[in-house]
Amino acid sequence: MVTTVLTGPDLDALSRGELLARTADELYGVLADLDRPVFVVRDVRGIGATNEPGGARRPGVQVLASAGPLPAPRLGAASFRRTHGVRLAYHAGAMAHGIASAEMVTALARTGVLASFGAAGLVAEKVDAGLSAITRDAPGRPFACNLIHSPSELAMERSTVDLCLRHGVTTLEASAFLELTPDIVRYRALGLSRNADGSPRIAHHVIAKVSRTEIAELFLAPAPEPILRGLVEAGRITAEQAALAREVPVADDITAEADSGGHTDRRPLPVLLGELIRLRDRRAPRVRIGAAGGIGTPEAAAAAFAQGADYVVTGSVNQACVESGQSAVAKELLGQAGVTDCEMAPSSDMFELGVDVQVLRRGTMFPSRARRLYDLYRRHDGIDDLPADERESLERTVFRRPLDDVWADTVDYFSRRDPDQIARAAENPKRRMALVFRWYLGLSSNWAAGGAPDRKADYQIWCGAAMGACNTWLAGTPLEPVAARTVSGVAENLMRGAAFHGRVTALRQAGVTLPAGCAAHRPELLT
Numbered sequence: 037m038v039t040t041v042l043t044g045p046d047l048d049a050l051s052r053g054e055l056l057a058r059t060a061d062e063l064y065g066v067l068a069d070l071d072r073p074v075f076v077v078r079d080v081r082g083i084g085a086t087n088e089p090g091g092a093r094r095p096g097v098q099v100l101a102s103a104g105p106l107p108a109p110r111l112g113a114a115s116f117r118r119t120h121g122v123r124l125a126y127h128a129g130a131m132a133h134g135i136a137s138a139e140m141v142t143a144l145a146r147t148g149v150l151a152s153f154g155a156a157g158l159v160a161e162k163v164d165a166g167l168s169a170i171t172r173d174a175p176g177r178p179f180a181c182n183l184i185h186s187p188s189e190l191a192m193e194r195s196t197v198d199l200c201l202r203h204g205v206t207t208l209e210a211s212a213f214l215e216l217t218p219d220i221v222r223y224r225a226l227g228l229s230r231n232a233d234g235s236p237r238i239a240h241h242v243i244a245k246v247s248r249t250e251i252a253e254l255f256l257a258p259a260p261e262p263i264l265r266g267l268v269e270a271g272r273i274t275a276e277q278a279a280l281a282r283e284v285p286v287a288d289d290i291t292a293e294a295d296s297g298g299h300t301d302r303r304p305l306p307v308l309l310g311e312l313i314r315l316r317d318r319r320a321p322r323v324r325i326g327a328a329g330g331i332g333t334p335e336a337a338a339a340a341f342a343q344g345a346d347y348v349v350t351g352s353v354n355q356a357c358v359e360s361g362q363s364a365v366a367k368e369l370l371g372q373a374g375v376t377d378c379e380m381a382p383s384s385d386m387f388e389l390g391v392d393v394q395v396l397r398r399g400t401m402f403p404s405r406a407r408r409l410y411d412l413y414r415r416h417d418g419i420d421d422l423p424a425d426e427r428e429s430l431e432r433t434v435f436r437r438p439l440d441d442v443w444a445d446t447v448d449y450f451s452r453r454d455p456d457q458i459a460r461a462a463e464n465p466k467r468r469m470a471l472v473f474r475w476y477l478g479l480s481s482n483w484a485a486g487g488a489p490d491r492k493a494d495y496q497i498w499c500g501a502a503m504g505a506c507n508t509w510l511a512g513t514p515l516e517p518v519a520a521r522t523v524s525g526v527a528e529n530l531m532r533g534a535a536f537h538g539r540v541t542a543l544r545q546a547g548v549t550l551p552a553g554c555a556a557h558r559p560e561l562l563t
């Protein structure tokens with residue numbers, strides 16, 4: 037590799053195309069100038085590159101390959117940017133319990149990037165406060181709110197939709213749906229009217245996040261007739277809105293959620309994305325398909341766009357950023373994670389069903405402790421059935437208090453929130469054991485979010501391998517410390533880097549061999 041360092045006048049000449057880029061750094065500069073084309077050329081001195089068409093046309097210069105301009109806002113579907121009124125085909129997905137905080141959503145909204153407020157698991161007052169803060173601090177800017185399907189608590193869905201309607205939220209990120217419910221359909225239908233040419237006008241957008249084609253099918257079709265009829269009969273939507281709802285799919289966008297942090301089916305992204313794109317092409321060609329799960333580097337985003345993703349979605353990488361609602365100490369742990377530092381662990385909300393969530397392993401003992409609780413739950417019929425030494429060890433290391441006290445707290449908690457849980461556990465020791473164990477699983481997320489110093493070993497932090505990949509990408513750059521990572525800085529760098537890698541790939545496919553030192557995107561601190 038040539039190591040000449042160019043000085044001021046030569047750099048200007050390089051920019052004008054009078055000199056060719058030949059060193060790795062010069063070549064990087066040409067490749068990273070995304071607004072201008074790249075020409076790889078040969079002259080008497082050998083191979084070089086320039087952004088200047090004039091430089092490529094000089095006598096004695098032969099063009100070997102070229103790639104057009106590719107600014108980051110050109111990636112993905114233009115209709116995604118138009119529909120949501122954003123600059124980039126990028127979506128920062130919801131993170132429950134306000135980890136995708138109002139501050140995070142506001143920061144992205146202000147820079148023209150779509151983000152979802154993490155409403156799941158928050159009481160209505162907190163959702164209300166979050167939506168108020170976003171609409172106050174980013175007035176008129178587009179953003180989304182998460183609507184998580186809660187089969188056992190449909191009142192929560194209704195309350196979230198009501199709050200979104202009250203705050204004028206124009207996009208819902210609908211997740212964890214197993215079937216369509218009246219409230220998601222109501223939100224969609226209430227935003228429908230007719231354009232002058234008679235076509236449906238959609239003011240309430242739905243981004244459905246799915247990990248299976250069966251669920252995608254529900255969102256690719258118009259709303260089910262019985263739900264529409266029920267809503268009209270109940271006076272919740274008009275007959276005209278129901279008629280319009282029969283003409284449009286329930287969703288504008290479907291996100292393919294592959295191997296991600298938190299709840300995940302852990303499907304490989306290329307497989308799921310391919311399945312959903314094919315299904316969409318057959319059923320509802322105007323619906324866009326996005327890619328989520330494992331997007332933590334520009335290369336991963338570029339690969340998703342190359343496969344046909346209309347937009348990309350991030351989650352884990354945003355959790356470590358300054359605006360997220362996660363605690364500073366948990367963010368530090370996330371910033372140290374490698375790609376193999378995640379593990380599946382029993383989930384709190386679906387503990388008895390054996391459903392797992394993907395969490396951070398490094399720096400916390402939560403995954404192994406939660407797994408131990410689940411194994412005990414499977415092997416024993418109730419707390420009283422636990423061997424004495426096992427119970428003593430749990431009380432000492434995991435719960436740090438007698439299990440009878442944990443049960444007393446559990447009764448107190450559910451008596452206020454969902455008394456039926458206690459009634460059902462009264463005659464069922466195994467259910468009682470599940471509720472006691474869920475005390476630990478539930479609180480472990482709060483300990484992390486609150487940065488509880490004496491519970492560091494018990495932090496439950498949802499996280500996917502994208503986090504470790506992102507850390508590797510950012511190592512040795514100004515964005516290595518998590519305190520320097522803003523959500524918009526990460527978004528911008530990921531998208532610019534994806535465009536950069538898109539062009540590198542195009543040149544390689546044209547037969548160009550690029551030195552390694554110029555072919556990897558270099559993230560920058562952006563102001």
Ligand code: FMN
Pocket residue numbers: 128129130131132133135154155156182184209210211212245293295296297298328329330331349350351352353355497498499500501502
């Ligand atoms: N997705 C939701 O739809 N609702 C949630 O409440 C939610 N909570 C999450 C909490 C955390 C801490 C993380 C990391 C992800 C969560 N997700 C949730 C998923 C993200 O929105 C996003 O789809 C996913 O993280 C993308 O995959 P990645 O983690 O590999 O980037």
